[in-house]
Amino acid sequence: MFTTPEGKEIFVLDGHTHFWDGSPENQANIHGKQFIDCFYAYHSNLSPKDQLWAKAKFEKYTEADLYNDLFVDGPDDMAILNSTYLKDFYKNGFNTIERNASVAKKYPSRFIVNGAFDPRDGEKALEYIHWMKETYDIKGVKMYTAEWNGSSKGWRLDDPDAYKCFELCDKLGIRNIHVHKGPTIIPLNKDAFDVHDVDHAATDFQNLNWIIEHCGLPRLDDFCWIATQETNVYGGLAVALPFIHARPRYFAEVIAELLFWIGPDKILFGSDYAIWTPKWLVEKLWAFQIPEDIASERGVQLSDEIKEKILGLNAARLYNIDVAARKAELAAQPILIAAE
């Protein structure tokens, strides 16, 4: 719960968090080391200095850290734990659904666990989706289109094998498809983070919600265009939001574009924990105003009402969370301090 300086309680649903193991013991090769090193550079680059973590903690943090940083020290009421496997890089996977579910089952009213699959696995991917639904009753999945799989270095949402998976998701009621579309890293000139495949998939699967993490940056214009055309495409603020500290004016330009094009009902807060912690992000977002010249250029404002939508109400709608009921449920529970 975030309490505003005026004493108003704001429901916070953190749309993008992780419980990973990037420790040297789990790294399968140099790629595993370089992957977590790259995350750590994101962390140290955009975090306020007093929020920096030691490298060893960043590589592998505990359940207690996760719970504390999100719900005790942090303002989150709920968090979505996304799964990212990277089995080519990590012996036991980077952040599997089993690992996420192991912590979520201890705090069922706090966490939503999303699965993941790789359409390139063909029939096995379909079986895996069934298994995740039956075992964990997932409501969403996280797609990482630049994941390596043997000789393949990426895939597209509109690949025929991916369509078979999305048909199954639709049938099973797995309605929220989170897609990582972020800074150009792994892809070759067949850019795995190009956003145009979202357009096709979102058109062909109207029942599914497509949440584009990182808003496709640095392809914000393409993303905005698609999200404006397609009513079922949303933008996740992870990576964009931390700029609020280091380059607030730049963040203002991004949020102004998003508000202008896709509007306040389709933008979702996400800390990308443990790359960043939600406390400072939420505090800074609540205190933030778009500078007058940018606001008037685009004719938009970041009002308290809009901030409340971004911080939790929009994601709650996608996951059918009854905010009032959940708030009451959480208020009745003591804050649990995870025993280690």
Added chain:
Amino acid sequence: MNAAITIPLPDTAARLDQVWAALDLVTDPELDEPITDMGFVEQVAVDGEGGVNVAFRLPTYWCSPNFAFLMAQDIKSNIDALPWVTRSDVQLLDHMSAEEMNAVVNAGGFFSDVFNELTKGEDLKALREKFDVKAFQRRQEVVIKALQAQGLGVADIVALPLAVLKATNLGEAERAKVRYLELAHTKGILGDLALTTYQRAPLTVAGFSEYMSLLRSVRINMEFSGSLCRGLKNNRYLELDASGVLASVPPALTTSTQAEHCG
């Protein structure tokens, strides 16, 4: 490449200066920033026979290989264009595709030689063109905003003669203006008018606001990449240990440049 015997070899300091000047002209295509400004160049060495070795490092191990390849190729061709250079070697360090890429770039090969399976034989011409368009648009936005700050209205801006822009000092935006004009000249874009689209269409008063909106979105994307890359580069080897000490721990340079002596 010229035979070394016919070209007198400038002294070591002059050769190093010339190499650095050649490197200043290489830009990161995604950011339109010189690689020397970005701090990508790690080491430059010259030897007594007209040989040059350059080592460079990008902000992450995962930086897109096609962008990396374009930079490596540009480094090599700019160095090879110096009249006294008899041999050049470019090494990209700590990158997932470094080994294959370095071998192909130094042999004068193509991107598709490294990544044939993934590129289906396409080369990077189309990508270069795409980045030229973005660089042109980004530099042009700086110029237009500077002109607006000097009090020019839309009607004046769309009709501004090239000769007038050349003669106008834009203050802080002067460097962007020079780079805008250079690129426009190289691409043969501008005629009498100072400001047209990349496709050489004149700007119009009616379409001005929409055009500026396009330039803004190009800038927002490029600024994101530029700011992120700069930050990641500065933080790449920085680690905080458990006792709270922040230190940089880059791996040692292990390329052939280490064994080279200057001059």
